[in-house]
Amino acid sequence: MKLLLTSLFTVASFVCMAQIKTLSPGQPAPDFKLENVDNKQVSFKNFSNAKGYIVVFTCNTCPYARAYEQRIIELNDKYASAGFPVIAINPNDPEVSRGDSFDEMKDEAKSKHYKFPYLFDEGQVATNAYGARNTPHVFVVAKTKEGNVVQYTGAIDNDPENTNPNKIKYVEEVINALNKNEKPSYTVTKAIGCTVKRKS
Protein backbone atom coordinates (compact mmCIF):
# COMPACT_ATOMS: atom_id res chain seq x y z
CA MET A 1 0.00 0.00 0.00
CA LYS A 2 2.80 2.35 0.96
CA LEU A 3 4.59 1.50 -2.24
CA LEU A 4 1.43 2.17 -4.22
CA LEU A 5 1.02 5.56 -2.58
CA THR A 6 4.66 6.40 -3.23
CA SER A 7 4.25 5.46 -6.89
CA LEU A 8 1.10 7.50 -7.21
CA PHE A 9 2.81 10.45 -5.59
CA THR A 10 5.72 10.13 -7.99
CA VAL A 11 3.45 9.84 -11.02
CA ALA A 12 1.43 12.82 -9.81
CA SER A 13 4.50 14.99 -9.44
CA PHE A 14 5.61 14.13 -12.97
CA VAL A 15 2.20 14.92 -14.38
CA CYS A 16 2.47 18.22 -12.53
CA MET A 17 5.84 18.98 -14.06
CA ALA A 18 4.83 17.90 -17.54
CA GLN A 19 1.99 20.42 -17.65
CA ILE A 20 4.36 23.37 -17.37
CA LYS A 21 5.17 24.23 -20.93
CA THR A 22 6.65 27.60 -21.76
CA LEU A 23 4.90 29.46 -24.58
CA SER A 24 7.00 29.71 -27.75
CA PRO A 25 7.39 32.73 -30.01
CA GLY A 26 4.54 32.72 -32.54
CA GLN A 27 2.00 31.34 -30.08
CA PRO A 28 -0.98 33.42 -28.89
CA ALA A 29 -0.36 35.28 -25.62
CA PRO A 30 -3.37 34.59 -23.39
CA ASP A 31 -4.93 37.58 -21.67
CA PHE A 32 -5.38 37.55 -17.89
CA LYS A 33 -7.25 39.57 -15.32
CA LEU A 34 -5.22 39.89 -12.16
CA GLU A 35 -5.21 42.13 -9.12
CA ASN A 36 -2.64 44.90 -9.11
CA VAL A 37 -0.91 46.27 -6.02
CA ASP A 38 -3.38 49.21 -6.17
CA ASN A 39 -6.21 46.63 -5.84
CA LYS A 40 -7.44 47.25 -9.39
CA GLN A 41 -7.86 44.47 -11.92
CA VAL A 42 -5.41 44.59 -14.83
CA SER A 43 -5.49 42.88 -18.21
CA PHE A 44 -4.11 43.63 -21.70
CA LYS A 45 -7.34 45.51 -22.41
CA ASN A 46 -6.30 48.25 -19.97
CA PHE A 47 -3.66 49.39 -22.46
CA SER A 48 -5.71 50.41 -25.48
CA ASN A 49 -2.89 52.41 -27.10
CA ALA A 50 -0.20 49.75 -26.62
CA LYS A 51 1.50 48.08 -29.56
CA GLY A 52 2.48 45.26 -27.28
CA TYR A 53 3.61 44.38 -23.79
CA ILE A 54 6.69 43.41 -21.84
CA VAL A 55 5.27 40.74 -19.54
CA VAL A 56 7.82 40.00 -16.78
CA PHE A 57 7.38 37.22 -14.26
CA THR A 58 9.37 38.53 -11.33
CA CYS A 59 9.17 38.54 -7.55
CA ASN A 60 10.28 40.15 -4.31
CA THR A 61 12.58 37.40 -3.10
CA CYS A 62 14.82 36.00 -5.84
CA PRO A 63 18.33 37.53 -5.91
CA TYR A 64 18.29 37.41 -9.72
CA ALA A 65 14.96 39.25 -9.79
CA ARG A 66 16.38 41.78 -7.33
CA ALA A 67 19.44 42.25 -9.53
CA TYR A 68 17.15 43.01 -12.48
CA GLU A 69 14.58 45.18 -10.67
CA GLN A 70 16.14 48.50 -11.67
CA ARG A 71 16.49 47.31 -15.28
CA ILE A 72 12.78 46.40 -15.32
CA ILE A 73 11.91 49.88 -14.05
CA GLU A 74 14.11 51.37 -16.79
CA LEU A 75 12.52 49.20 -19.48
CA ASN A 76 9.13 50.62 -18.57
CA ASP A 77 10.49 54.19 -18.47
CA LYS A 78 11.98 53.74 -21.90
CA TYR A 79 9.32 51.71 -23.69
CA ALA A 80 5.90 52.42 -22.13
CA SER A 81 5.63 55.67 -24.09
CA ALA A 82 6.88 53.87 -27.20
CA GLY A 83 3.95 51.45 -26.98
CA PHE A 84 5.44 48.60 -24.96
CA PRO A 85 4.55 48.95 -21.26
CA VAL A 86 5.89 46.57 -18.63
CA ILE A 87 3.38 44.31 -16.90
CA ALA A 88 5.03 42.56 -13.96
CA ILE A 89 3.44 39.41 -12.53
CA ASN A 90 4.60 37.65 -9.38
CA PRO A 91 4.47 33.92 -10.21
CA ASN A 92 5.35 32.57 -6.76
CA ASP A 93 2.91 30.96 -4.42
CA PRO A 94 3.12 33.12 -1.27
CA GLU A 95 2.66 30.08 0.98
CA VAL A 96 5.71 28.41 -0.51
CA SER A 97 7.73 31.60 -0.95
CA ARG A 98 7.61 33.74 2.14
CA GLY A 99 8.22 37.33 1.19
CA ASP A 100 6.03 37.18 -1.91
CA SER A 101 2.70 37.90 -0.24
CA PHE A 102 0.36 40.48 -1.77
CA ASP A 103 1.11 42.91 1.08
CA GLU A 104 4.86 42.56 0.60
CA MET A 105 4.41 43.09 -3.14
CA LYS A 106 2.58 46.34 -2.34
CA ASP A 107 5.47 47.44 -0.11
CA GLU A 108 8.03 46.67 -2.79
CA ALA A 109 6.10 48.49 -5.53
CA LYS A 110 5.64 51.49 -3.27
CA SER A 111 9.23 51.74 -2.07
CA LYS A 112 10.64 51.45 -5.61
CA HIS A 113 7.92 53.69 -7.14
CA TYR A 114 6.81 51.17 -9.76
CA LYS A 115 5.03 53.01 -12.57
CA PHE A 116 3.82 49.70 -14.00
CA PRO A 117 1.41 47.07 -12.68
CA TYR A 118 2.77 44.42 -10.34
CA LEU A 119 0.14 41.71 -10.34
CA PHE A 120 -0.68 38.99 -7.87
CA ASP A 121 -1.38 35.74 -9.72
CA GLU A 122 -3.93 34.03 -7.52
CA GLY A 123 -3.72 30.28 -8.11
CA GLN A 124 -0.76 30.77 -10.49
CA VAL A 125 -3.15 30.82 -13.45
CA ALA A 126 -1.22 33.24 -15.69
CA THR A 127 2.07 31.70 -14.53
CA ASN A 128 0.96 28.30 -15.78
CA ALA A 129 -0.69 29.65 -18.95
CA TYR A 130 2.63 31.25 -19.96
CA GLY A 131 4.73 28.48 -18.49
CA ALA A 132 6.96 30.86 -16.55
CA ARG A 133 9.83 28.76 -15.24
CA ASN A 134 12.14 31.13 -13.42
CA THR A 135 12.36 34.69 -12.19
CA PRO A 136 12.78 37.00 -13.95
CA HIS A 137 11.26 35.43 -17.07
CA VAL A 138 10.24 37.85 -19.82
CA PHE A 139 7.64 37.42 -22.57
CA VAL A 140 7.57 40.18 -25.18
CA VAL A 141 4.09 40.24 -26.71
CA ALA A 142 2.97 42.15 -29.82
CA LYS A 143 -0.56 43.16 -30.72
CA THR A 144 -1.18 41.86 -34.23
CA LYS A 145 -4.17 41.42 -36.55
CA GLU A 146 -4.30 37.85 -35.27
CA GLY A 147 -4.39 39.01 -31.65
CA ASN A 148 -1.67 39.11 -29.01
CA VAL A 149 1.28 37.00 -30.08
CA VAL A 150 4.44 36.03 -28.16
CA GLN A 151 7.53 37.40 -29.94
CA TYR A 152 10.27 36.57 -27.47
CA THR A 153 10.79 34.61 -24.26
CA GLY A 154 13.76 34.61 -21.93
CA ALA A 155 16.17 36.95 -20.24
CA ILE A 156 16.35 40.76 -20.16
CA ASP A 157 20.03 40.75 -21.17
CA ASN A 158 23.07 38.50 -21.01
CA ASP A 159 24.68 40.22 -18.02
CA PRO A 160 22.92 39.45 -14.71
CA GLU A 161 25.71 41.06 -12.68
CA ASN A 162 25.35 44.25 -14.73
CA THR A 163 29.09 44.73 -15.12
CA ASN A 164 29.61 44.27 -18.87
CA PRO A 165 29.25 47.52 -20.82
CA ASN A 166 28.95 45.48 -24.02
CA LYS A 167 26.04 43.38 -22.80
CA ILE A 168 23.37 42.27 -25.26
CA LYS A 169 20.08 43.84 -24.21
CA TYR A 170 17.78 41.18 -25.63
CA VAL A 171 14.45 42.78 -24.73
CA GLU A 172 15.49 46.19 -26.06
CA GLU A 173 16.73 44.68 -29.31
CA VAL A 174 13.47 42.78 -29.74
CA ILE A 175 11.31 45.87 -29.17
CA ASN A 176 13.48 48.05 -31.39
CA ALA A 177 13.04 45.49 -34.17
CA LEU A 178 9.28 45.24 -33.63
CA ASN A 179 8.98 49.02 -33.72
CA LYS A 180 10.67 48.98 -37.12
CA ASN A 181 8.41 46.12 -38.29
CA GLU A 182 11.43 43.88 -38.48
CA LYS A 183 11.83 40.33 -37.29
CA PRO A 184 13.65 40.26 -33.91
CA SER A 185 17.12 38.67 -34.01
CA TYR A 186 16.42 36.98 -30.68
CA THR A 187 13.34 34.87 -30.04
CA VAL A 188 14.35 32.57 -27.16
CA THR A 189 17.15 32.99 -24.62
CA LYS A 190 17.93 31.28 -21.35
CA ALA A 191 19.32 32.45 -18.05
CA ILE A 192 20.06 31.10 -14.62
CA GLY A 193 17.33 32.15 -12.24
CA CYS A 194 15.24 31.09 -9.27
CA THR A 195 12.73 28.43 -9.99
CA VAL A 196 9.07 29.53 -9.79
CA LYS A 197 7.74 28.49 -6.39
CA ARG A 198 4.73 26.36 -7.18
CA LYS A 199 2.10 25.17 -4.75
CA SER A 200 3.06 21.61 -3.86
Add this chain to the structure above:
Amino acid sequence: MCGSMKQFLLMSFLACLTFPVCSQKIYLLKIDQLENRLHTGKDTTYIINFWATWCAPCIEELPNFEKLNDQYRNKKLKIILVSVDFKSQLKSSVIPFVNKKKHKNEVFFLDESDQQEYINRIDSTWSGAIPASLFIRDNKRKFIEKQLSYRELLHEYQTF
Protein backbone atom coordinates in the same frame (compact mmCIF):
# COMPACT_ATOMS: atom_id res chain seq x y z
CA MET B 1 63.69 24.67 5.05
CA CYS B 2 62.52 22.18 2.52
CA GLY B 3 62.44 19.44 5.11
CA SER B 4 60.40 21.42 7.55
CA MET B 5 58.01 22.37 4.73
CA LYS B 6 57.56 18.71 3.85
CA GLN B 7 56.96 17.92 7.47
CA PHE B 8 54.44 20.72 7.69
CA LEU B 9 52.60 19.47 4.62
CA LEU B 10 52.63 15.91 5.94
CA MET B 11 51.29 17.08 9.28
CA SER B 12 48.61 19.11 7.56
CA PHE B 13 47.68 16.10 5.48
CA LEU B 14 47.44 13.87 8.56
CA ALA B 15 45.45 16.51 10.40
CA CYS B 16 43.06 16.58 7.46
CA LEU B 17 42.60 12.85 7.70
CA THR B 18 42.05 12.91 11.44
CA PHE B 19 40.04 16.03 12.11
CA PRO B 20 37.32 17.45 9.95
CA VAL B 21 38.77 20.93 10.33
CA CYS B 22 40.33 21.46 6.91
CA SER B 23 38.98 23.70 4.26
CA GLN B 24 37.21 21.86 1.51
CA LYS B 25 38.67 22.41 -1.92
CA ILE B 26 36.53 23.98 -4.57
CA TYR B 27 37.81 23.81 -8.11
CA LEU B 28 36.90 25.92 -11.08
CA LEU B 29 35.25 23.85 -13.76
CA LYS B 30 34.78 24.46 -17.47
CA ILE B 31 31.84 22.88 -19.24
CA ASP B 32 34.29 21.00 -21.53
CA GLN B 33 35.96 19.44 -18.49
CA LEU B 34 32.60 18.39 -17.07
CA GLU B 35 31.54 16.80 -20.37
CA ASN B 36 34.88 14.98 -20.72
CA ARG B 37 34.58 13.55 -17.25
CA LEU B 38 31.03 12.36 -17.81
CA HIS B 39 32.03 10.70 -21.10
CA THR B 40 34.68 8.61 -19.39
CA GLY B 41 32.38 7.56 -16.53
CA LYS B 42 31.32 4.22 -18.10
CA ASP B 43 29.20 2.32 -15.57
CA THR B 44 29.40 4.95 -12.84
CA THR B 45 26.19 6.83 -12.17
CA TYR B 46 26.87 10.54 -12.02
CA ILE B 47 24.47 12.97 -10.40
CA ILE B 48 25.38 16.57 -11.11
CA ASN B 49 23.52 19.07 -9.00
CA PHE B 50 23.45 22.73 -10.02
CA TRP B 51 23.08 25.10 -7.09
CA ALA B 52 24.02 28.56 -5.81
CA THR B 53 24.54 30.10 -2.40
CA TRP B 54 21.70 32.58 -3.05
CA CYS B 55 19.20 29.82 -3.92
CA ALA B 56 17.25 28.84 -0.79
CA PRO B 57 15.72 25.61 -2.17
CA CYS B 58 19.19 24.56 -3.36
CA ILE B 59 20.65 24.99 0.12
CA GLU B 60 17.75 23.01 1.55
CA GLU B 61 18.34 20.21 -0.93
CA LEU B 62 22.16 19.87 -0.65
CA PRO B 63 22.08 17.66 2.48
CA ASN B 64 20.00 15.12 0.54
CA PHE B 65 22.90 14.60 -1.86
CA GLU B 66 25.25 14.10 1.08
CA LYS B 67 22.87 11.56 2.57
CA LEU B 68 22.58 9.66 -0.70
CA ASN B 69 26.35 9.63 -1.05
CA ASP B 70 26.68 8.23 2.49
CA GLN B 71 24.07 5.59 1.93
CA TYR B 72 25.52 4.37 -1.38
CA ARG B 73 29.18 4.86 -0.53
CA ASN B 74 30.07 1.41 -1.87
CA LYS B 75 28.20 1.76 -5.13
CA LYS B 76 29.42 3.24 -8.37
CA LEU B 77 27.82 6.57 -7.64
CA LYS B 78 29.52 9.94 -7.99
CA ILE B 79 27.77 13.11 -6.96
CA ILE B 80 29.15 16.43 -8.14
CA LEU B 81 27.88 19.71 -6.77
CA VAL B 82 28.33 22.52 -9.28
CA SER B 83 27.87 26.11 -8.12
CA VAL B 84 26.53 28.57 -10.70
CA ASP B 85 27.04 31.58 -8.43
CA PHE B 86 28.28 34.87 -9.85
CA LYS B 87 32.06 34.80 -10.15
CA SER B 88 32.27 37.97 -8.08
CA GLN B 89 30.76 35.95 -5.20
CA LEU B 90 33.31 33.13 -5.34
CA LYS B 91 35.56 34.42 -2.58
CA SER B 92 32.96 36.28 -0.54
CA SER B 93 30.15 33.68 -0.52
CA VAL B 94 30.91 30.39 -2.23
CA ILE B 95 34.24 29.48 -0.62
CA PRO B 96 33.10 30.40 2.92
CA PHE B 97 29.87 28.42 2.41
CA VAL B 98 31.70 25.35 1.14
CA ASN B 99 34.24 25.55 3.97
CA LYS B 100 31.47 25.72 6.51
CA LYS B 101 29.40 22.86 5.10
CA LYS B 102 32.28 20.45 4.49
CA HIS B 103 30.45 18.42 1.89
CA LYS B 104 31.80 14.97 1.21
CA ASN B 105 30.71 15.25 -2.39
CA GLU B 106 33.01 17.06 -4.76
CA VAL B 107 32.21 20.75 -5.18
CA PHE B 108 32.99 22.79 -8.26
CA PHE B 109 32.42 26.33 -9.38
CA LEU B 110 31.22 26.61 -12.97
CA ASP B 111 33.70 28.93 -14.62
CA GLU B 112 31.67 29.93 -17.66
CA SER B 113 30.13 33.28 -18.45
CA ASP B 114 27.96 32.51 -21.48
CA GLN B 115 24.76 31.16 -19.96
CA GLN B 116 23.15 30.82 -23.40
CA GLU B 117 25.74 28.25 -24.31
CA TYR B 118 26.25 26.28 -21.15
CA ILE B 119 22.58 25.92 -20.17
CA ASN B 120 21.80 24.23 -23.47
CA ARG B 121 24.93 22.09 -23.36
CA ILE B 122 23.96 20.75 -19.96
CA ASP B 123 20.45 20.05 -21.16
CA SER B 124 18.38 21.54 -23.98
CA THR B 125 15.22 21.36 -21.84
CA TRP B 126 16.77 23.34 -18.96
CA SER B 127 15.24 26.81 -18.55
CA GLY B 128 18.11 27.88 -16.29
CA ALA B 129 16.06 27.66 -13.09
CA ILE B 130 17.83 26.13 -10.11
CA PRO B 131 17.94 23.77 -8.33
CA ALA B 132 18.41 21.32 -11.19
CA SER B 133 20.04 17.89 -11.37
CA LEU B 134 21.43 15.79 -14.19
CA PHE B 135 21.65 11.99 -13.91
CA ILE B 136 24.10 10.29 -16.28
CA ARG B 137 25.28 6.72 -16.70
CA ASP B 138 27.05 5.84 -19.96
CA ASN B 139 24.62 6.98 -22.66
CA LYS B 140 21.63 7.28 -20.38
CA ARG B 141 20.67 10.69 -19.06
CA LYS B 142 17.82 12.35 -17.22
CA PHE B 143 17.47 16.01 -16.36
CA ILE B 144 15.28 17.21 -13.49
CA GLU B 145 14.54 20.90 -13.00
CA LYS B 146 13.15 21.00 -9.48
CA GLN B 147 14.03 20.68 -5.81
CA LEU B 148 14.22 17.02 -4.80
CA SER B 149 13.20 15.76 -1.38
CA TYR B 150 15.33 12.88 -0.11
CA ARG B 151 12.55 10.46 -1.00
CA GLU B 152 12.35 11.82 -4.54
CA LEU B 153 16.13 11.79 -4.95
CA LEU B 154 16.33 8.20 -3.70
CA HIS B 155 13.55 7.17 -6.06
CA GLU B 156 15.22 8.89 -9.01
CA TYR B 157 18.53 7.19 -8.24
CA GLN B 158 17.06 3.74 -7.66
CA THR B 159 14.96 3.83 -10.83
CA PHE B 160 17.67 5.36 -13.06
